[in-house]
Amino acid sequence: MATAASAYFPHLILPKGVIKEGLYSVLRDAILDGRLASGTKLPSSRVLAEMMSISRNSVLAAMDRLLDEGYVVTKPSSGTYVAELIPDQLISIPEIATKSASDICHKLNINPHIANLLPAWQKQNVSGQGEKIFHVGVGCTDLFPHSLWGKLLGRAWRQSHQQLGQFHDCRGYLPLRQAICDYVRSTRGLKCDVQQILIVNGTQQAIHLAAYALLQPLDQICLDEPGYDAALNIFRSFGIQVHPVSSDHEGMKIAEIIQHYSKSKLIYTAPSHQFPLGGTLSLSRRLALLEWAASQQKWIFEDDYNSEFRYGTHPIQALQGLDQQQRVIYSGTFSKMMFPEFRLGFMVVPESLIEILSLAKYYTDTRSAYLEQAALALFIKEGHYARHVRKVRKACQERQQALIAAIQQFLADVLTVQPTDSGIHVICWLKAPWTEQSFIDQCLAINLAVQPLSRYCQQPYEKAAVLFGYAAHTPDEINMNIQKLAQQIKPT
């Protein structure tokens, strides 16, 4: 009978040859590549012999060698465990990380454009593990009406009998598309009808579909600098050349695009809340961009991810609403107002692109999942969404004020905080002698997910800065964590 430990034992295949050598190698490899993690209890020699259909003496010989070399340890009356400390240089993950993208691409025979993203991804993954506080990009998840949402999901499910056997439109569930259409026309000043609404799995899928449907390798596009790293990486994964375009007090420098990057087929920008600096594109630049795009047949991808998080001032009309010539592909998301794991968003697409973008969606994942679309349609139509937006706006403003006050009180020697009237994060400029790396390392050590500005830059930025997300924490939590940070950090 299998023991609890052997039930989780990875499936290992013995190579041909001397059995004890083979077993030693497969166990060692499994330890080095992480399939057998440090501290894992190994099955007994009797169980292992049975599992692998080999003699118990071969198992004992392999185990002795692993023990001698320090890969496993024995604990009296308990058994054999993978050692806690495996020499770092032997573990294969750093080996991959230090290999160049072209080495990896050659070795694995994979798409070179995606391989180019590996170094940045590995860095991001390492710093993104397990942190909870000050995450950039997380909304007020604590205020989300969980039980109401559960009831709406239940209602949608009970009403779903008729729906489940049908193939829905790949553009999404019609009542949701209609609810979104009405909502964005009244709150964001969009000009659209329901035919132009395409439900997607968040902004990232919207960017992906735009790249898939409109661009090809070596095409040129422009993107905010600093800008949304996911957008940059998605475009790059299609082999597209991305020109960085910086901003000043009027937002993205449109004249720079027209002068230097006129071959660009698409301009990606977040005009109502530039990510990550938070500026707004001025009306004169909005009009200049639209006029150029119309006269040169360019596409504009408007990422309106943060438009509902605006405090004190009225929401600014979306660029799409000013577009007379249907050059703007508009993208909205629910992952900020609801919660990050809520993977629904929408596109409002020019009439001429409805067919091609629907096709792109269809051949990506056929359509987005039915149940959450149906519950969201009820959530919006019955007024819960608008109520939630009002609640979140009020709370976010208080949370931002709490963060700014705490930083000014406890970290004034380290950071200059830049107040903003929108969004869910603030930018803080680092004072000398701090570097982004030294600050971020110390934040990570106490579980703070503060991000360096350089993460969002294609080119070195003139000043060092860090981003604090504040929306997911109460004023007390914010204050406590900033105090804790102030007590712990030291310039290095």
Ligand SMILES: Cc1ncc(COP(=O)(O)O)c(C=O)c1O
């Ligand atoms: C600039 C920008 N756009 C969009 C999003 C949202 O992406 P999604 O809808 O895929 O969650 C984010 C998330 O952090 C973002 O920073």
